[in-house]
Amino acid sequence: MTTTPAPTLTAESQGWFSKAENWLDARGKGAWIVAMVLGFIFFWPIGLALLAYMIWSNRMFNGSCKSRRHRHGHSHRFTSSGNSAFDAYKADTLKRLEDEQGAFEAFLQRLRDAKDKSEFDAFMEDRAKATDADEAKA
Incomplete structure (x- = not known):
């Protein structure tokens, strides 16, 4: 049985939305919040759409205290210092x-x-x- 690898998306094959999403993801939650605030300032439906997207895709809540509490109690894996x-x-x-x-x-x-x-x-x-x-x- 042969499997073909899934096609990888290059920067040229991605749409503008995917490029913007990857760019914001690379900069973290703060970049998403700044984009949302600017969206509200310049044209409120854009800010509202970004807020809805952030909530729907769970970008708003990643890295919150809830996830830290969930990890509490599990053994920690640290890399060796040598x-x-x-x-x-x-x-x-x-x-x-x-x-x-x-x-x-x-x-x-x-x-x-x-x-x-x-x-x-x-x-x-x-x-x-x-x-x-x-x-x-x-």
């Missing part, structure tokens, strides 16, 4: 920091749970007092 002693030190330090972060997050969760429990206990105590006061009046 110095094995430094690489071992870096790996040990990162492992220690990840362990400390996990312990700190567990500590914060215990604090939140204790606060929630004390607030709930205070609510139930106030409710019981209100119920006893209502029964005493009746």
Whole structure:
């Protein structure tokens, strides 16, 4: 079975839209935002169209905190510096920091749970007092 490679698009075979899109992508999200703002300034439908395209193609949300949070918790892959002693030190330090972060997050969760429990206990105590006061009046 033979497969033919997919045709690659050269700069000459791409349309003006693809060229502009590649140019903006090469410069990052800031270039897209500048293009959108300029579109709104010069002719508002162009700015609106760029905003819709950025949202539709997920260019607006790439590299956001959400993606960083998604990567959190996965082991990090780092390239070697060429110095094995430094690489071992870096790996040990990162492992220690990840362990400390996990312990700190567990500590914060215990604090939140204790606060929630004390607030709930205070609510139930106030409710019981209100119920006893209502029964005493009746």
